[in-house]
Amino acid sequence: MRQTAFILAGLVSAASIGLVGCDVQKTQEGNVTVPKYEVSKTQEGDVTLPKYDVDAPKVDVTTEKKEVEVPKVGVYTEKETLTIPKVEVTPAKDRDDDKVAEKK
Template sequence: MSKTTLTAALAAAAALGLAACDVQKTDEGHVALPKYEVTKTQEGRVDLPNYNVKTPDVEVGTTRKQVTVPDVDVHAEKKTIEVPKVTVTPPAEERQANATGKQ
């Protein structure tokens, strides 16, 4: 069960990490496809756009929490177990904009 919990925590952290990315387009893309008749009359050229991606810092760890866990006799008892803890820190520019109230 702890592998399932860890897998779920990592999946959640990955989803949060991707959602908090700061992506800026740095170059326009362009595609010039080759033109064909019976023979090629023009060379093709593909210029893909460039992006700078600043990902957030994501910390995944555990913390101890007391939760109610059923025992074998279906009686609930409190146990302290390791539960996932995820901390997401957005890129520095976003933190600064949030601190000054700009968005």
């Protein structure tokens, strides 16, 4: 039960950090011209949506064993080895994998 709570906490923190680490660059301006109508069409419509290149961060979630003090029933604590999540986030602009290298 305790391990599941740690894993869920790690995944939630990884997801929130992942949203902050995105590198977004606008690659094209957008243009929207809506058609005007009276009884007959007087102008053709033109829609050009903006384009974005989004490089998501690389997120590695692993576990490691750490010895921490865990309170026990009574007035004492004892050390116990638990598996805790370890999250490493590399922002998109700092990544050096092949995908990012091809776009530059």
